[in-house]
Amino acid sequence: MNRTYFSDWGGLPAQRNIIAGRAVFTEAYAFMPRQVQSDITASLLPGWEDTRAWILARPLTGFAETFAELILDIAPGGGTDAGEPDPKAEGVLFLLEGALTLEVGGATHEMAPGGFAYLPPGSGWSVRAGDAKAVCVWIRKRYEPVPGLEAPEVLVTNDAEVTPAPMPDTEGRWSTTRFVDPNDIRHDMHVTIVTLHPGAEVPFTETHVMEHGLLVLQGMGVYRLNADWVEVEAGDFMWLRAFCPQGCHASGSEPFRYLLYKDVNRHPRLEL
Template sequence: MSTTYYAPHGGHPAQTELLTDRAMFTEAYAVIPKGVFRDIVTSYLPFWEKTRLWVLARPLSGFAETFSQYIVEVEPGGGSDRPEQDPQAEGVLFVVEGEIEVSLAGAVHALTTGGYAFIPPGSAWSLRNRGPVAARFHWIRKRYQVVEGIAAPEAFFTNEQNVEPIPMPGTEGRWVTTRFVDMADMRHDMHVNIVTFLPGGVIPFAETHVMEHGLYVLEGKAVYRLNQDWVEVEAGDFMWLRAFCPQACYAGGPGPFRYLLYKDVNRHAALTLGGAAL
């Protein structure tokens, strides 16, 4: 399985480039193409050194509401000893370029390309780039929904290469999902997986469901159905789907089409707008 993922490097477009682009923001979905990830749209965070980030998604009333997602760029020697200020936030880190060290509960974990970490809420952790080149990783954050009688999940660290992809039934392996968490584990209220389509692989119906999605294309290209539209997407693009937005996919090749997928799971629907799930 490939371990080459697309990661933005910023820069600035020339004055000679066309303004026309594939960026879209609709009532049901958003597409942020890779050409948007320039220097002038980066953000910065408190208590982070030699670090900038691109904010892909954030809770937004009337649209997607459960998560935020960043692409974080940490220069050599950079990082943070206080990365998370919200004690209720859980997080997933996924490295797309370079190497980071995550310290948690007295242990240091080196995450290289394809490295994956789950950080439980209330954790005291730190992150550093001790390598010679910039590191880039996704940081997905969600306010953990506590359920009485169910303990919060513990931290874990792994790499995509150590997780066997699971084929979707009836697809002859053309559609597989790398699942980092057991779907039946009720401790987890979000899943961050990697979905892979080989050329010719499809989502053969318009999925319409309560989970909202963040999809970052790691590799390849495809046409993706978003609500009523078919949209061409490629490595480096990000799609943001609100709950119940119909979606489907056709991967035409020439190589695999792969994306990092967020979805909220395993909790009752909130019965008041903006309220905690009951």
């Protein structure tokens, strides 16, 4: 399978553009087309050098509350020695473009596009871009410890090294790349890649307790979000509350692939 990863955010819209766009924010979901991640919506982050960030999601009272998701655009040689600023937070880095040198737990890892790193709380990591700019996704979540269970260990791998698991009865047209063992209850979040080949679909409306962040990596699709059908393409982002009805159909001529966050494997909190 030909894997590509969208990484071309930034720039400014032309002054002649009309104001209306595809962005939507509702009580059940937010849809952020790739065009809204422009120069004027980028942020700088303390502890990060020569890096700008687009914040796609952050905990928001009354909406999705478990995670933050960012796009990091790192200039050559840029990065951080500080890593995660919250000692209780775990994270995932997924590299879209360029190269990153990740140092964690006394080991050095050279990450290429498709690179995936799970970073447990307190792991004290650092990253640096190489001779060209690097673009990566950074997903952060407060880890929910369980008495008697240790936190998961560091994991560094690559999309190309993990065999996608086909959904039953789909002949491989719908599959999921699972970077961690889904039966490992130590993990309280999963970050996976869902792949739908042209014409394939999620043929039912999923409704469940898990929150989602979905960043489209490649291809095109039509996504059911609550009561709406929304056309999506590479670089778009969807942010779903718990219980938001969802489903999709892959359109276009190449695989439709998206990076999916969800919270898993913990008792529901009874207090906010």
